[in-house]
Amino acid sequence: xxxxxxxxxxxxxxxxxxxxxxRGYTLAYETYGTLNAAxxxxxxxxxxxxxxxxxxxxxxxQPGSEGWWHTMIGPGxxxxxxxxxxxxxxxxxxxxxxxxxxxxxxDTGKVYGADFPVVTVEDWVDAQAxxxxxxxxxxxxxxxxxxxxxxxxxxxxxQYPQRVRNAVVVASAPNLTAENIAFNEVxxxxxxxxxxxxxGHFYEHGVIPxxxxxxxxxxxxxxxxxxxxxxxxxxxxxxxxxxxxxSTQDIEFQIESYLRYQGDKFSEYFDANTYLLxxxxxxxxxxxxxxxxxxxRALAPATADFLLVSFTTDWRFSPRRSRELVKALLDNxxxxxxxxxxxxxxxxAFLLEDAxxxxxxxxxxxxxxxxxxx
Amino acid sequence: xxxxxxxxxxxxxxxxxxxxxxRGYTLAYETYGTLNAAxxxxxxxxxxxxxxxxxxxxxxxQPGSEGWWHTMIGPGxxxxxxxxxxxxxxxxxxxxxxxxxxxxxxDTGKVYGADFPVVTVEDWVDAQAxxxxxxxxxxxxxxxxxxxxxxxxxxxxxQYPQRVRNAVVVASAPNLTAENIAFNEVxxxxxxxxxxxxxGHFYEHGVIPxxxxxxxxxxxxxxxxxxxxxxxxxxxxxxxxxxxxxSTQDIEFQIESYLRYQGDKFSEYFDANTYLLxxxxxxxxxxxxxxxxxxxRALAPATADFLLVSFTTDWRFSPRRSRELVKALLDNxxxxxxxxxxxxxxxxAFLLEDAxxxxxxxxxxxxxxxxxxx
Numbered sequence: 001x002x003x004x005x006x007x008x009x010x011x012x013x014x015x016x017x018x019x020x021x022x023r024g025y026t027l028a029y030e031t032y033g034t035l036n037a038a039x040x041x042x043x044x045x046x047x048x049x050x051x052x053x054x055x056x057x058x059x060x061x062q063p064g065s066e067g068w069w070h071t072m073i074g075p076g077x078x079x080x081x082x083x084x085x086x087x088x089x090x091x092x093x094x095x096x097x098x099x100x101x102x103x104x105x106x107d108t109g110k111v112y113g114a115d116f117p118v119v120t121v122e123d124w125v126d127a128q129a130x131x132x133x134x135x136x137x138x139x140x141x142x143x144x145x146x147x148x149x150x151x152x153x154x155x156x157x158x159q160y161p162q163r164v165r166n167a168v169v170v171a172s173a174p175n176l177t178a179e180n181i182a183f184n185e186v187x188x189x190x191x192x193x194x195x196x197x198x199x200g201h202f203y204e205h206g207v208i209p210x211x212x213x214x215x216x217x218x219x220x221x222x223x224x225x226x227x228x229x230x231x232x233x234x235x236x237x238x239x240x241x242x243x244x245x246x247s248t249q250d251i252e253f254q255i256e257s258y259l260r261y262q263g264d265k266f267s268e269y270f271d272a273n274t275y276l277l278x279x280x281x282x283x284x285x286x287x288x289x290x291x292x293x294x295x296x297r298a299l300a301p302a303t304a305d306f307l308l309v310s311f312t313t314d315w316r317f318s319p320r321r322s323r324e325l326v327k328a329l330l331d332n333x334x335x336x337x338x339x340x341x342x343x344x345x346x347x348x349a350f351l352l353e354d355a356x357x358x359x360x361x362x363x364x365x366x367x368x369x370x371x372x373x374x
Numbered sequence: 375x376x377x378x379x380x381x382x383x384x385x386x387x388x389x390x391x392x393x394x395x396x397r398g399y400t401l402a403y404e405t406y407g408t409l410n411a412a413x414x415x416x417x418x419x420x421x422x423x424x425x426x427x428x429x430x431x432x433x434x435x436q437p438g439s440e441g442w443w444h445t446m447i448g449p450g451x452x453x454x455x456x457x458x459x460x461x462x463x464x465x466x467x468x469x470x471x472x473x474x475x476x477x478x479x480x481d482t483g484k485v486y487g488a489d490f491p492v493v494t495v496e497d498w499v500d501a502q503a504x505x506x507x508x509x510x511x512x513x514x515x516x517x518x519x520x521x522x523x524x525x526x527x528x529x530x531x532x533q534y535p536q537r538v539r540n541a542v543v544v545a546s547a548p549n550l551t552a553e554n555i556a557f558n559e560v561x562x563x564x565x566x567x568x569x570x571x572x573x574g575h576f577y578e579h580g581v582i583p584x585x586x587x588x589x590x591x592x593x594x595x596x597x598x599x600x601x602x603x604x605x606x607x608x609x610x611x612x613x614x615x616x617x618x619x620x621s622t623q624d625i626e627f628q629i630e631s632y633l634r635y636q637g638d639k640f641s642e643y644f645d646a647n648t649y650l651l652x653x654x655x656x657x658x659x660x661x662x663x664x665x666x667x668x669x670x671r672a673l674a675p676a677t678a679d680f681l682l683v684s685f686t687t688d689w690r691f692s693p694r695r696s697r698e699l700v701k702a703l704l705d706n707x708x709x710x711x712x713x714x715x716x717x718x719x720x721x722x723a724f725l726l727e728d729a730x731x732x733x734x735x736x737x738x739x740x741x742x743x744x745x746x747x748x
Contacts, residue, residue, distance in 0.1 A: 018620035118620040178604035178629045179596060185630045186592040189637075192623055193585040195569055211567040215589060218560040222553060227689075230552035236660060244658065246392030246492040248650035249566055253657065255552045256559045263563075276622035283627065284618065286610060315601075315689075 001074050001081065003057035003067070005030050005097060008134050014092075014127055020117035024106040027131050028090040028097025029053045032073065033081035035137070040372045042137050043084045043365075044128060045069065046145030046152035049220070049278050050270060052096035055088030056081070069146075071353045078362035083374045084141060089131055091124045093277040101273030102203060114200020114273055121148070121285045125155045129163070141372050142365070144168035146350035147317060148278070151285045154325070157302035158287060164304045166368050168361065171314055171350035173321035174295050174328070175286035180316055183223055184279040187216035191272050200273050209272045214263030216275055221262050226313035226346035234258060295324060296331035305335040307364040309357060311349040312342045337364060375448050375455065377431035377441070379404050379471060382508055388466075388501055394491035398480040401505050402464040402471025403427045406447065407455035409511070414746045416511050417458045417739075418502060419443065420519035420526035423594070423652050424644060426470035429462030430455065443520075445727045452736035457748045458515060466501050467493045467651040475647030476577060488574020488647055495522070495659045499529045503537070515746050516739070518542035520724035521691060522652070525659045528699070531676035532661055538678045540742050542735065545688055545724035547695035548669050548702070549660035554690055557597055558653040561590035565646050574647050583646045588637030590649055595636050600687035600720035608632060669698060670705035679709040681738045683731060685723040686716045711738060 005028055013023035030053050035042065045055045047068070056073035059065040073079040073086055090098040093116055101116040108115075132140070143164050145153040150172025157167045176184070191197060191212035198205050222230075234255040238244070244252065251257045287298040306329055310322035319340050329336045339360040343349040349357070379402055387397035404427050409416065419429045421442070430447035433439040447453040447460055464472040467490055475490040482489075506514070517538055519527040524546025531541045550558070565571055565586030572579050596604075608629040612618070618626065625631045661672040680703055684696035693714050703710045713734040717723040723731070 018618075020620075114622075118622060120620075175610060177601055178608040178610065178627075179599075179601045181610070181627050182592075182596045182604065182629050182633055185627075185633055186589060186596070188622060189592065189634070190564060190589050193588070214567070215560060215564050218556075218563065219593065222556045222560065225553075227551055227553045230556065234552040236549060236552065236555070236663075242663065244392075246394075246494075246658075248488075248492060248562060248654045253552075253555050253559075255556050259556055259559055260563070280622045284620075289610075289616065 001032065001057035002060050003030050003032060003054075004059065005053060007097065008131055010130060010134075014123070014130070016117055016123045017120045018118045022092065022099070022117055025092060025099035026097075027092070027127060029131060030055065030057075030067075030088045032056050032086040033084050035085040036374060038372075039137055040139065040141060041084050041374045042132070042140050043079055043086045044132070044140050044143045044156075045073065045086060045088045046124070046128070046143065046149035047088070047091065048145070048147040048149045049282070050266070051149075052094065053088040053090035053098075054096075056086065068351065072358065072361065078358045079144070079365055080369075083369050084365070087131075087135075089128055091119070092127050093119045093274055095271035095274040100271065101200070101277070102271055111203050112273075113203060116273060116277065118280055119277060120281055121151050121155050122159060124281070125152055125159050128152070128156075129160055132163070139163045140165065141368050141374075142166035142168055144170070145172070146170035147172055147347065148282050151282070155285070155287065157304040158299065161301050161303045165371065166307070166364075167304045168307045168309075168364065169322075169325065170309045171311055171317045171347055172325075173317045174288060174325055176282055181283050183219055184283055187219050188276050188279060190215035191275060197272060200276075202272065208267065210267040213267035213270060213272055213275065214260075217266035217270075218259045218263045221259060223316050224347040226315065226344060228313060229344050229346060230255065232344070295328040299328045299332055302329070302332065302334060307337045307339075307361070309339045309341060309350070309360060311345070311347070312340060313344055314347045314349060316347045375406065375431035376434050377404050377406060377428075378433065379427060381471065382505055384504060384508075388497070388504070390491050390497045391494045392492045396466065396473070396491055399466060399473035400471075401466070401501060403505060404429065404431075404441075404462045406430050406460040407458050409459040410748060412746075413511055414513065414515060415458050415748045416506070416514050417453055417460045418506070418514050418517045418530075419447065419460060419462045420498070420502070420517065420523035421462070421465065422519070422521040422523045423656070424640070425523075426468065427462040427464035427472075428470075430460065442725065446732065446735065452732050453518070453739055454743075457743050458739070461505075461509075463502055463505055465493070465498045467648055469645035469648040474645065475574070475651070476645055485577050486647075487577060490647060490651065492654055493651060494655055495525050495529050496533060498655070499526055499533050502526070502530075503534055506537070513537045514539065515742050515748075516540040516542055518544070519546070520544035521546055521721065522656050525656070529659070529661065531678040532673065535675050535677045539745065540681070541676075541678045542681045542683075542738065543696075543699065544683045545685055545691045545721060546699075547691045548662060548699055550656055555657050557593055558657055561593050562650050562653060564589035564593075565649060571646060574650075576646065582641065584641040587641035587644060587646055587649065588634075591640035591644075592633045592637045595633060597690050598721040600689065600718060602687060603718050603720060604629065606718070669702040673702045673706055676703070676706065676708060681711045681713075681735070683713045683715060683724070683734060685719070685721070686714060687718055688721045688723060690721045
């Protein structure tokens with residue numbers, strides 16, 4: 001499936017949860033499949049930390065350019081683009097096409113940098129709803145996402161219940177635990193205290209806080225994998241045979257080499273201010289906050305049907321957190337399907353090919369298709 | 375119990391596993407209790423990452439100066455200094471009194487800095503054995519340590535089997551997992567890439583790589599605690615009521631405040647080169663490496679009796695790793711007691727007061743005392 005990115009400009013200011021507003025912004029998006037005549041077959045895909053609107057298919061003449069959820073979405077795939085009209089949208093504040101910190105603030109004529117307003121999951125959902133308005137789509141057959149994307153899918157059912165028939169929430173949580181916030185905070189401190197960060201206005205200095213980005217990515221990478229899969233993939237394998245170098249700075253173990261490579265690669269393409277914004281959106285998401293921590297009450301507005309999926313070895317968004325969501329939705333008499341997949345890959349499992357996982361989503365979307373006669 | 379530190383100088387060079395050697399070094403140590411006439415009641419305590427020879431008691435006129443294992447060791451405590459002669463020793467390369475990177479290399483007349491040789495668990499044990507020689511102590515009633523200290527206790531039973539009657543190995547492992555090496559590596563990269571590190575010769579520049587040390591400590595701190603205990607202590611508590619600041623850099627959650635405080639404090643007193651050395655010693659420890667990964671074969675030289683203790687929520691040195699040790703020791707027909715303590719505090723539990731944990735150690739040391747007629 002050959003795809004191409006599109007973009008939509010919005011001139012009407014978007015009021016944000018922080019009290020700030022943003023105007024003159026652009027959202028990058030992609031669509032796959034065909035909108036049916038009744039306009040009822042749309043599936044919106046929300047992305048997680050370092051992903052984008054490029055969810056499925058490939059770009060013309062660019063081998064290896066598959067979208068980040070191409071195992072899940074495409075012709076004949078679990079979310080079948082022969083039946084559904086699928087939209088991937090890049091969130092505000094991202095560095096992959098939608099308006100973000102490296103763009104010019106129309107109010108000042110200067111690059112936003114650290115002055116880009118803090119955006120929340122709820123703000124992203126508002127922006128996505130406007131994109132649907134602009135595309136002439138009233139209701140979603142389903143909204144779907146993993147991790148931070150799952151938080152957006154959940155928030156859709158609370159902010160726009162009448163516009164969502166189904167929500168598919170994968171490897172997600174009703175909020176972050178203290179440990180998750182802690183990992184985000186360390187990553188942010190690594191970026192912010194990098195001398196090349198320059199208070200978030202590094203663009204003007206012609207530098208990039210790569211040291212901080214590398215550290216942030218290395219931490220992230222460790223926590224997205226399970227201990228088991230790291231042991232299986234790398235274990236204590238030395239890079240060069242059994243002879244140790246006895247050095248604190250040279251690479252000795254394969255895992256070190258892998259992590260440094262991941263950090264380097266990330267620091268080449270990801271924006272530091274975006275990293276701060278997106279991890280903060282994760283921290284802030286907490287629908288129960290204004291309900292004295294009562295999640296069941298917080299989820300009362302939802303009218304959608306739900307599919308939740310979690311993975312046994314995911315320790316950042318553990319099955320326990322998905323079960324909290326299941327419980328709170330059942331307390332509200334919602335229809336909930338829940339699959340706990342026994343997968344070794346930790347949080348990353350939601351992006352990987354696993355027959356049982358893909359099978360569950362495929363079955364669910366067959367039902368969704370039947371509901372809308374598609 | 376009022377105690378005071380002592381130190382011992384060694385002029386004979388110590389050959390290290392790296393092939394380097396170190397001469398003219400000093401070991402800081404403390405002793406508690408009295409050596410019996412038969413010289414059979416010595417208990418050697420080995421320390422972990424950021425601890426020292428100050429294991430028990432307090433310093434005169436310094437309230438709050440209790441040793442790091444004062445709940446465990448002292449008069450009437452599980453390791454009873456009324457019965458045992460207890461020695462705490464600071465490892466080579468540390469920054470708390472023994473010769474380390476901030477001292478002058480007698481071969482060059484310059485501060486070692488990053489040129490301090492890489493030291494291993496085995497090297498530390500050799501240095502500790504020399505200290506015993508100098509104190510006229512041939513054999514240990516017990517050697518004991520937690521975490522990295524447990525690795526030293528284990529290594530004692532392999533390097534000097536005839537000198538160890540009992541080994542108490544708490545919250546330890548036969549080697550680090552890939553995930554543990556990965557966390558160490560991120561911490562080291564944070565330090566090494568701090569511009570104030572100056573290739574490890576920052577002393578000459580009058581600066582300290584505090585940014586890196588802070589990040590290293592924050593990562594460490596997260597991984598020493600359990601997810602549960604972090605949720606219980608901090609959860610998602612905001613620092614200032616329910617009103618969010620919507621900022622990526624200001625402190626919003628209590629956990630952020632706590633971590634930053636821990637990082638700041640650590641960066642004031644811990645040496646960056648020492649941090650690199652000690653985490654590397656952790657990475658390298660792997661008695662099975664020269665036995666094709668066969669742990670049972672690696673432990674064959676041991677003749678001591680063993681007590682192993684692990685904690686259910688410790689995810690850096692999980693019970694599974696202690697069970698591997700138990701299995702390999704039993705394969706060698708060793709006498710092994712093993713306690714898996716159901717404690718919520720993660721890896722940190724080995725330093726905390728827990729009646730069942732302390733009770734197990736107390737019982738074990740009663741047996742040790744009886745063996746030597748003490």
